[in-house]
Amino acid sequence: MIRVLIADDEPEFRDYMVHLVDWASFGFEICGQARTGVEAVELAVSMNPQIALLDINMPAMDGIAAAEKLKQLNSDICIALVTGYSEFDYARRAIKLGVEDYVLKPFRRDELLAAMLKFKLIIQKKEEDAAQAKDDAFFAKERLLNALITDGFETVEEEFLRFFRRLGVAVDANYYVVASIEIDQLFQLWLKPHDISLWRFAVANVLGDLDPPGNHHLIFNGPEGRIISIHCYSSEDALRAANHEIYEQLCAYAKKFFRFTVTIGISNAANHLRGIRNAYFETAIALQNKLTVGIGRHIAYRSMQDSAGGFGYYPMKLNEQVLSALRRNEADELKEALEQIKAYIVSHPTSADLTYAMIMSLVSICLSHITELRGDILHILGEDFRPFQHIKKVTSLDESFTWLTFIFTETIRHFRVQKMSRLQKIVKDVQAYIAIHYEDSEMSVEQISHHFHLDSSYIRKAFARELSTTVTEYMTQVRMKQARQFMDTADMKLQELSERVGYTDAGYFSKVFKKQFGLSPSEYAGKKEHVDK
Structure with missing residues (x-):
């Protein structure tokens, strides 16, 4: 819920704003009510509101001064000044000071709600941008740190240090x-x-x-x-x-x-x-x-x-060759790397326990690969796959590597047969979900990611890579296409039409419709009637 603070020196008007709209149904909660600007600032410290509705004329501290204080406490807070016509020019000048909007008294329910929904979009966009920036920084940091322990460290040391400093x-x-x-x-x-x-x-x-x-x-x-x-x-x-x-x-x-x-x-x-x-x-x-x-x-x-006195273990480069061949689904190259590992073990005898560790490290590479691709280990390698139990039963190095070759080639075969990439499947699943739930006004990237038990950043990246668009833009396209279909086949009032495609505010729906098709809903309807005649 988005937290809203209301400040007005008239208790009747505060009560009017509180009960004018079923705020919870639109994703808002009234977290505090203040009589003066001073009280509004004090409440903001404890309540941390995301939106403030401030009357201009209040005792002790007026709305303009309170807005300035609130912006100092939280620069991201969205503020609307509630004012009479006589203070209209005053309120309009306050926009330059950081106030996002103003509402003229007396106002209707839809006028106040339109301002609030605009604020909601601003807040959601900031939250999405912040989440995306956080995800990007996290993955960039992970990539650079992993480069230190792999072949990825190819730049000069000082340049590498600069990359790290940029990420803190x-x-x-x-x-x-x-x-x-x-x-x-x-x-x-x-x-x-x-x-x-x-x-x-x-x-x-x-x-x-x-x-x-x-x-x-x-x-x-x-x-x-x-x-x-x-x-x-x-x-x-x-x-x-x-x-x-x-x-x-x-x-x-x-x-x-x-x-x-x-x-x-x-x-x-x-x-x-x-x-x-x-x-x-x-x-x-x-x-x-x-x-x-x-x-x-x-x-x-x-x-x-x-x-x-040291270890008789084969070069780690061979493990890297195995993983590289596995990722590229190159069965012959992988078999050759396994043969090299086996030959090295034969030429550098070591204890049975250490040989067991070498074999299990290769199994770990295969299982890690399956897990990273969100594969089902038991589906790919069989319901009775028990690597620790199996390796204890083998009696020779040849038998061990025959088994290793089997599990690696089965893994490669599975992902070769799987024609649809992971990203493609995620995109198709999300598209199907949007096609069913486009009428839900609360549908968002976060809600979709929660439904599929995925990170929202992963879904965003999947859409960007596969469709070259954002999830939000795709939802808008689906809703607008459905809206036009409704207008072509049924006679609906604008409010009903907008709600049928997931918009609670008919005015905002009209703006989106015109941006999509170049015509407002009323213009589109008029043009359609002319064509029909």
């Missing part, structure tokens, strides 16, 4: 320590992408809360379902003083309160931005050894080096 992210430091957090058995615990995203968000939040204030710490979603943490240190002393206590606390917290375990791989320190990528690979290697040291704990790459 400080990454310049002398030393960096990377940690990769995995929710153990992530894709076995939850199959729905929404559930997976929710628990990753919860783990990242807890990690941020555990970190002491003042630490320079970046947390973001990384590849393969991991949560990535980068601690930035300004000096060797700060690096030496650092410990892994927060990671121990995170493991304990997840086990106690979330009822699952997390395993964390921690890198050696990198001394420049370009070293962060290698540091991330160190965390991945540490994680791939969790089956040899146990889950639900943190594993430092340095400790693994000290105890094992």
Whole structure:
């Protein structure tokens, strides 16, 4: 509901405005009533209204002065001055001071409602713009942070730092320590992408809360379902003083309160931005050894080096080749990458446990890919798909890689057969929803996104990419097309017609209709009658 503050020194007129319209049915709530401008400002501090209706002539502080104060408190508040004809010029001049509209006494219900609906559109547009800007900044930040740990870091370091500063992210430091957090058995615990995203968000939040204030710490979603943490240190002393206590606390917290375990791989320190990528690979290697040291704990790459003298694990570039081929649905290229991994394992013998970890890391790549594309793992790989149980039953490396080749090729086959892209399907579903619900005046991008359990920003981007238009513009097109069809086939009054296509205000509907077809409804009707005769 949009919060509305009313200020007028006449109680009868305040009561008149309160009961003139069924405000709730139009999405408004009267959050406060004031007798003077001073009271209006005081109420605004506690109520934070989005719209204020102010009488010009009030004791102690008039409407103009109150409007100025309210704008200082909240520059986004929409203000309409309620005034008599004698103060008309005064009210009109106030528009230049930031007041959005004025209403002349005495006014009819439709006149006040028109001003309020205009304000509603202004507020909704600002909220949509703010949400879009927030989404764009979030995804830009995630892309740049992921570029640090992948091949995406191709620019010079100083230019990269400038990109981060524009987004308000400080990454310049002398030393960096990377940690990769995995929710153990992530894709076995939850199959729905929404559930997976929710628990990753919860783990990242807890990690941020555990970190002491003042630490320079970046947390973001990384590849393969991991949560990535980068601690930035300004000096060797700060690096030496650092410990892994927060990671121990995170493991304990997840086990106690979330009822699952997390395993964390921690890198050696990198001394420049370009070293962060290698540091991330160190965390991945540490994680791939969790089956040899146990889950639900943190594993430092340095400790693994000290105890094992290094790792006989195949180059991480091969995992990247597997993922790249999978994303491009290239079955032959993927089989070749799997053969290279198998050949490397054969030529660099290691323990059975570590081989098991290598195989499961490849399974994780496949399942992450399916989840990212919102696929159904059990539908694609079979209702009896149980990777942990299956891998424990295999007796040879050949059998393991035969099984791996099967699940990867089945995944590729599924997404090849699926002719309609994800974005296309979302757009078609939303189009069908709009075609059914165009009469609902409360229909909005947020309502549609709630119905489909998607982020509103994702639906907006889908429409922009697939139809080169916005969801709001598409809704308008559907409503206007339906309005013209009604006018061609039925005899309706303007108010009835506008309500039938989702507009509560007939005047606003007329403006939209004329913008769409170049004729007002009355002009269109007149032209139609002339043609019919």
